[in-house]
Structures are given as structure tokens and as C-alpha cells.
Ligand SMILES: NC(=O)C1=CN([C@@H]2O[C@H](COP(=O)(O)OP(=O)(O)OC[C@H]3O[C@@H](n4cnc5c(N)ncnc54)[C@H](OP(=O)(O)O)[C@@H]3O)[C@@H](O)[C@H]2O)C=CC1
């Protein structure tokens with residue numbers, strides 16, 4: 667597989683290592699200094715691009731890949747209100763796009779558990795739910811894309827919840843922010859965001875009643891699991907047309 671890496675930061679470098687280990691070629695590397703080289707000429711001959719950049723740049727990067735007819739795997743978070751536009755463009759152009767808010771297999775199992783638990787909670791009274799996420803201090807977006815996917819899984823399955831808000835004290839650029847935890851409306855899932863040291867990512871879904879606490883938690887030990895999942899998605903996407911996510915990948919590997 668001849669791959670392009672778009673964004674040569676923490677994820678881009680880890681992805682490069684996994685590509686080499688699996689015998690693929692990182693034929694093009696795009697970062698801020700050569701961002702202008704993301705064009706048809708430089709993408710010629712590339713089988714798949716792996717895009718991990720910033721909330722401000724992901725849309726344009728992915729769009730360029732689709733317009734140049736190159737399959738693209740993206741994991742960039744903090745911009746996905748515009749993802750449906752690109753999914754529509756990809757379908758219209760007969761391209762290939764894979765997006766996941768989290769490429770770690772364990773997190774995707776947690777997504778399934780989370781949806782299932784939310785559905786079961788409709789038959790049990792007395793619990794309220796909240797989500798916690800902890801990440802490193804360089805993270806540009808809040809809440810994390812993973813926390814948003816968890817919140818959407820709850821909203822889709824738990825009748826009492828209609829949306830989510832973010833309690834993110836001290837974090838700039840938080841979406842759907844409430845200033846204090848007590849301001850969270852009863853029909854919203856509160857996501858509490860914390861930025862701390864070098865933490866790769868911890869996500870917790872907590873159901874609390876007056877008498878007990880039920881929690882599901884996932885802790886990422888290192889970015890290797892995220893990069894390996896992204897490369898597996900790229901291998902899956904190669905030669906396909908359409909719009910895909912982790913459920914498609916997990917379906918196939920059953
Ligand atoms: N879905 C998933 O599983 C995961 C998603 N992520 C998400 O992926 C994104 C990247 O994460 P991470 O690697 O940790 O972040 P980093 O900040 O370490 O890396 C991002 C890189 O992209 C570069 N960049 C900025 N603009 C452009 C551009 N226009 N074209 C090409 N490169 C550009 C940055 O350069 P410079 O530093 O010069 O600005 C930087 O090198 C984030 O949104 C993060 O939330 C992260 C891990 C897993």
C-alpha cells in the first residue's frame with residue numbers, strides 16, 4: 667500500500683512506524699511547512715491518505731483528497747459538524763472515506779457497551795448519567811471526539827436525554843459549554859473535560875443513583891493502538907468506494 671500521511675505530529679509519526687512494520691510505504695508526508703503540496707500532482711499514485719491534523723484544517727485536507735480521487739482515513743476531532751458534507755461529496759464523486767473518532771479497538775467495544783447500557787437504563791429508574799474524559803494538555807478540542815460519540819450513543823438510546831453539554835473548567839474552545847456543573851439541564855448528558863500532563867486518553871461513563879455507582883471506563887496506554895487501528899482502516903479502505911466507519915470494520919472481522 668502506498669500511503670500519504672497528512673499531519674506529521676504525534677499520530678502521524680506513530681502511523682509511519684506502523685506502516686513500515688506492516689510493509690507499506692509512506693510515500694508522501696504533509697505537515698504545516700509543505701501543506702501547499704497537498705494537491706493532485708503530489709497525490710498521484712497514492713492508494714490512501716491518513717489524515718490526523720487539526721480541527722481548523724481537517725475539512726480542507728479531506729476535501730482535497732476526495733477531489734483528487736484518493737481514499738482517505740481521518741481521525742481528526744473537533745470539526746465533525748461538517749463531516750456529513752464530505753460524506754455526501756464522497757458518495758457523489760464515487761470516492762472512499764473512513765472516519766472514526768477513535769481507532770482503538772477497545773474504545774469501539776466500549777461504544778457498543780455504552781449503547782447497550784443506555785438502552786437497558788430505560789427500564790431502571792433512579793440513575794443519572796455523565797461522561798468524563800481526560801487528555802493531555804496539547805489537545806486543541808473539547809470535548810474529545812470520543813466523548814461526543816459516547817454522548818450520542820446515550821442520546822440515541824436513553825429516552826431521558828436529548829443532547830449533551832460540556833463542563834470544561836479552564837479549557838479554551840470548548841463546544842456546548844456550561845460554566846458550572848450544576849447548570850447542566852436534566853435532559854442533557856454532561857461531559858466533564860480535564861486536560862492533564864501527557865495523558866493519551868481516558869473515557870468514563872458513570873451512572874449514579876442515591877445508592878450505587880455503575881461505571882464503564884477505557885484507558886489508552888499509548889498511541890500505538892490508535893495508529894494501528896487507523897492503518898487497519900486504511901488497509902480495509904484500499905480499493906473500496908463509499909463511506910465507512912469502525913462498525914463496518916468490526917463487522918468484517920467477526
Ligand atoms: N480518531 C482517533 O483515534 C484519534 C484522533 N486524534 C485526533 O487527531 C488529531 C491530531 O492529533 P495529534 O497527532 O495528537 O496532534 P499533533 O498536534 O501532535 O499533530 C497534528 C499535526 O498536524 C499538523 N498540521 C496542522 N495543519 C496542517 C495542515 N494543514 N496540513 C498538514 N498538517 C497540518 C501539525 O503541524 P503544526 O504542529 O506545525 O501545527 C501537527 O504536526 C487531533 O484532532 C486529535 O484529537 C488523535 C489521536 C487518535
Ligand SMILES: O=C(O)C1=N[C@H](C(=O)O)C[C@H](O)C1
Pocket residue numbers: 743767768801805809810811812813866867868
Ligand atoms: O487528541 C487526542 O490525543 C485524542 N483524540 C481523540 C478524541 O478526541 O477522542 C481520540 C483519543 O482519545 C486521543
